[in-house]
Amino acid sequence: MSFIYEKILKPVFFLFDPEAMHHFFNFVGRILGKTGFTRWLVRGFCWPVADEVLETDIAGIKLAHPLGVGAGFDKEGRIVKILKEVGFSFVEVGTVTGQMSPGNPRPRLWRLPLDNALVVNYGLVSSGADVCRQRFAEESEEWPIPVGISVAKSNVPNLSGEAGLEDLLMAFQKLQLYANYVTVNVSCPNVGDDCLYCDDSNLYRELLKRINDLHPFKPVFFKLSPELSEDRMLEILRDTEPYPWAKGFVLTNLTHSRDGLISPKKDELKSGGVSGPGLRNKADKALAFMAKNGGYRFEFIGIGGIDSVDDLYRKIRLGASAVQIVTGLIYHGPLWPSQLMRELSAKLKEDGFKNVREAIGVDVIGK
Numbered sequence: 001m002s003f004i005y006e007k008i009l010k011p012v013f014f015l016f017d018p019e020a021m022h023h024f025f026n027f028v029g030r031i032l033g034k035t036g037f038t039r040w041l042v043r044g045f046c047w048p049v050a051d052e053v054l055e056t057d058i059a060g061i062k063l064a065h066p067l068g069v070g071a072g073f074d075k076e077g078r079i080v081k082i083l084k085e086v087g088f089s090f091v092e093v094g095t096v097t098g099q100m101s102p103g104n105p106r107p108r109l110w111r112l113p114l115d116n117a118l119v120v121n122y123g124l125v126s127s128g129a130d131v132c133r134q135r136f137a138e139e140s141e142e143w144p145i146p147v148g149i150s151v152a153k154s155n156v157p158n159l160s161g162e163a164g165l166e167d168l169l170m171a172f173q174k175l176q177l178y179a180n181y182v183t184v185n186v187s188c189p190n191v192g193d194d195c196l197y198c199d200d201s202n203l204y205r206e207l208l209k210r211i212n213d214l215h216p217f218k219p220v221f222f223k224l225s226p227e228l229s230e231d232r233m234l235e236i237l238r239d240t241e242p243y244p245w246a247k248g249f250v251l252t253n254l255t256h257s258r259d260g261l262i263s264p265k266k267d268e269l270k271s272g273g274v275s276g277p278g279l280r281n282k283a284d285k286a287l288a289f290m291a292k293n294g295g296y297r298f299e300f301i302g303i304g305g306i307d308s309v310d311d312l313y314r315k316i317r318l319g320a321s322a323v324q325i326v327t328g329l330i331y332h333g334p335l336w337p338s339q340l341m342r343e344l345s346a347k348l349k350e351d352g353f354k355n356v357r358e359a360i361g362v363d364v365i366g367k
């Protein structure tokens with residue numbers, strides 16, 4: 001069936017504007033998630049996996065298996081119900097910003113099919129924390145799987161310094177109640193002021209202090225860029241360590257680099273971050289380094305360039321307690337998540353692991 005998606009449906013979908021298709025899939029997902037019957041149909045079609053070998057947890061949150069949806073696919077928590085039936089064990093909703101933020105001018109999403117990649121320049125489109133809070137208050141009780149909520153500073157002009165920080169904290173404070181965990185997105189590569197909290201040690205420390213003042217009551221993760229130096233990653237680990245609510249890191253966000261891409265279009269697209277396999281090596285390197293140096297204290301969610309079960313399994317062995325995909329879902333279709341989980345289960349058994357937890361970090365920290 002994945003063959004039908006890749007050879008027949010995807011070429012048709014790819015005739016249309018990528019952002020329009022993103023909205024279309026969210027719309028269809030919302031419709032299909034509405035009734036028990038449509039959810040049952042999708043479940044029957046996608047055949048989600050239930051296998052004890054895959055059961056795991058992250059920051060104390062139980063997961064049926066380690067595969068979730070990365071931030072950016074379901075920006076406002078509208079399709080959580082159907083993503084469960086498609087076979088995901090958790091969803092990271094967002095990124096939601098404090099104020100409403102229209103994002104960057106269109107076009108701002110492109111496909112690079114030769115690379116199974118996307119170039120993303122959304123620039124944090126969000127209805128804002130108030131609208132999302134109201135929606136989450138109405139809908140979150142019905143979310144059937146754990147949901148992380150990703151928050152960031154709004155990408156609107158003249159929102160820097162203290163005002164920018166306040167904006168992010170407002171989103172954090174208003175939304176954490178509805179999340180199983182909160183991810184603070186400190187690494188969006190497409191914001192107007194290029195102000196990345198993960199790049200600047202003073203800003204990052206101030207952010208930690210101010211989140212601490214809010215007395216977080218949910219596990220908090222920080223999503224980092226794949227472009228950080230080893231020294232900077234060590235500094236981030238050291239600065240984050242004293243805060244007990246800080247449970248780990250999501251590695252990684254999109255990359256600015258076009259290295260290794262073969263699509264002719266790559267050089268025309270000057271702005272935007274690249275997803276997909278071109279990002280994989282950088283994301284894996286950052287994950288391995290952070291897990292090796294911070295695995296005694298933190299947990300990690302691995303994301304970036306997963307295009308096969310080998311990519312996914314590698315991230316677990318490099319230290320990821322859970323993994324996420326975005327671009328792979330678009331390129332391989334809705335049957336792919338369950339296929340990945342079946343293949344992962346077979347690989348774990350082949351390597352003698354009784355449970356996926358035993359495989360976490362074996363290649364870097366010798367667990």
Ligand SMILES: Cc1cc2nc3c(=O)[nH]c(=O)nc-3n(C[C@H](O)[C@H](O)[C@H](O)COP(=O)(O)O)c2cc1C
Nearest residue numbers: 070071072094095252253275276304305325326327
């Ligand atoms: C269309 C799109 C929108 C995204 N939006 C966000 C976002 O709002 N917040 C965020 O933290 N990451 C966002 N990302 C980055 C992804 O969560 C992920 O880190 C990146 O795409 C690498 O994973 P992948 O190779 O599986 O796509 C977005 C990615 C894509 C493709």
